[in-house]
Amino acid sequence: MTTVYNFNAGPSPIPAPVLAKAKEEMFNFEQSGMAVMEMSHRSALYEKIHFHAIDQIRKVLHIPEEFEILFLQGGATLQFSMVPMNFLPEDKSAAYVLTGSWSEKAQKEASAIGKVETFASSKDNDYRYIPSVDLGGLPENTAYVHLTSNNTIFGTQWPDFPEKSHCPVIVDMSSDILSRNIPWENIDMVYAGAQKNAGMSGVTLVILRKSLLEKANSQLPPSLSYKQHADKQSLYNTPPTAAVYITGLVADWIDEQHGVEGMAQLAKEKADMIYNLIDESNGFYTGHASVPSRSMMNITFRLPSENLEKKFLQEAAAKGFVGLNGHRSVGGCRISNYNAVPVSHVKILKDFMIEFMNRHS
Numbered sequence: 001m002t003t004v005y006n007f008n009a010g011p012s013p014i015p016a017p018v019l020a021k022a023k024e025e026m027f028n029f030e031q032s033g034m035a036v037m038e039m040s041h042r043s044a045l046y047e048k049i050h051f052h053a054i055d056q057i058r059k060v061l062h063i064p065e066e067f068e069i070l071f072l073q074g075g076a077t078l079q080f081s082m083v084p085m086n087f088l089p090e091d092k093s094a095a096y097v098l099t100g101s102w103s104e105k106a107q108k109e110a111s112a113i114g115k116v117e118t119f120a121s122s123k124d125n126d127y128r129y130i131p132s133v134d135l136g137g138l139p140e141n142t143a144y145v146h147l148t149s150n151n152t153i154f155g156t157q158w159p160d161f162p163e164k165s166h167c168p169v170i171v172d173m174s175s176d177i178l179s180r181n182i183p184w185e186n187i188d189m190v191y192a193g194a195q196k197n198a199g200m201s202g203v204t205l206v207i208l209r210k211s212l213l214e215k216a217n218s219q220l221p222p223s224l225s226y227k228q229h230a231d232k233q234s235l236y237n238t239p240p241t242a243a244v245y246i247t248g249l250v251a252d253w254i255d256e257q258h259g260v261e262g263m264a265q266l267a268k269e270k271a272d273m274i275y276n277l278i279d280e281s282n283g284f285y286t287g288h289a290s291v292p293s294r295s296m297m298n299i300t301f302r303l304p305s306e307n308l309e310k311k312f313l314q315e316a317a318a319k320g321f322v323g324l325n326g327h328r329s330v331g332g333c334r335i336s337n338y339n340a341v342p343v344s345h346v347k348i349l350k351d352f353m354i355e356f357m358n359r360h361s
């Protein structure tokens, strides 16, 4: 088998011990003679998987009891419209902080449902930085404010979450969930597709304050209502059972690796290796993100010319590095450094980057 160093932006690597456990267990779960994906979602066996995953997510993210944890489908993208459907009444407006393409998409989908405003944006400078915001300045009639904690395409990340607001704070954490602590006292809802740090595609984590649910639109079709999914413990209809199972295993693995605190430390150690190289490369590698807004999850950079970038990506691919192309909308290179990327792979990539630079500068 060829050795692969997987830096895909999503779907992305799953921890090796999780894959090993799934291989051993998934096709004959607890000696039941059934694979996880063959079991009824109404069976006691599946319920065990389902509630274990919810409990473990609660444990590793230190989620207080005032929050519901839902497993939904439709990706983070469906949340772009479910959020306003549930929480944007006609007489209010939703505030969006634009820090990249995904926040723009979230705002665009919301604008099909109701009134939206841009509260802050870093678009003027190619989304290189996270604008500083004071949520105290949000207008009174704001239904909620929406943030994107990590910008997968541009490689920026909110270093801290803003202080508490007088209106609900809703955060798309698709690309940094489970890699950092969440200050639940300042946040009302978080959502994330699982396929980067929380398992495989197919399940979307939605974590929301119970008191927020009480204010949700009660006229929605039940399948689009958070309240309905919460009342039915994410078993209103068939959940993506295999994906929920993998999320449970990933949460177990994080639990064994000193929790999200351990993940945060590891992410910094790995990201620092690459950022230090960028900073010491005399401009051979130039980072896209401004230094205070650098992401620990997605490291975006350019080389001195597009020709060299092409050569770099070709040589990297030949050596087994996967997923180093920047997003098709921005070009350049991107290293996605999610939880499951081993330190050793980042070291090998760094050595390749040094060797390539020495040959070409």
Ligand code: PMP
Residues within 6 Å of the ligand: 010, 074, 075, 076, 077, 078, 102, 148, 150, 151, 152, 153, 172, 173, 174, 175, 193, 194
């Ligand atoms: N938000 C962010 C920050 C993302 O990175 C992505 C996917 N890369 C999405 C939303 C969309 O997620 P999905 O494909 O699960 O709909």
